[in-house]
Amino acid sequence: MPMMPFEKMSPHFSQSPSASFFDHAGFMAFAAFSRGFPVVRIRGLPFNCTESDVYDFFMGLDVVDVLLTHRQGRFSGEAYCVFGLPMQVEMALHMNRKSMGQRYIEVFRSKKHEYYLAVAAELAEQGNTAADFPPFPPPKSAVNKDLLEHTGVLRLRGLPFSASKRDVIEFFKDFNLKEENIQFVVHSDGRASGEAYVQFDGPTQSKQAMSRDKMMLGSRYIELFPSSSEESARATGRQKK
Helix, strand or coil: CCCCCCCCCCCCCCCCCHHHHHHHHHHHHHHCCCCCEEEEEECCCCCCCCHHHHHHHHCCCEEEEEEEEEEEEEEEEEEEEECCCHHHHHHHCCCEEEEECEEEEEEEECHHHHHHHHHHHHHHHHHHHHHCCCCCCCCCCHHHHHHHCCCCCEEEEECCCCCHHHHHHHHCCCCCHHHHHHEEECCCCCCEEEEEEEEEHHHHHHHHHHHCCCCECCEEEEEEEEEEEHHHHHHHCCCCC
């Protein structure tokens, strides 16, 4: 089943306001300004940089996705950052040569096809290095998932930081999920971790839902793992302390 294109995760990517909201000149100015895909390329990031650090760097802007790029299993010091509105690219460019820690960060305009090429390269990079660079599991671990006991709970890893419960429901749209069946794991400061736990109607459904393992949600491929209510409670309970 094809997933929702990444642009459609934010209504700003594919919808233009009705011309009735603008006079002709105003509408044409908006159209010219909004034409580009709202993405920048970042260079010079510290090698211990995380996605959360990039979110913090662009604090106050509507960051939709952060893609850290790797070469031969090592972080390259570069990333792509997608925003919810084209005008925010202009704001992000004002962060050029601002510091992150002791590093001066360069921010460049980028394009939609460059971002998607980077996504494809990153997926290929992760696939090529999975058996060579710990702590990535060896390829056989994906097969071993079939041998794990199902209790009706799945753990999701690799979610976009902007993902909502509605996005998860759409990801599992063949199953009758409710928002209360989805628990996101967040860091102690409230930032998203990219993980969540989903409770299905029973072990049979959670096993069937494993067919969505490594499928795309936006620009991310999502890893699924059989889990349990106890593991979910521990993971989501820690964030409340």
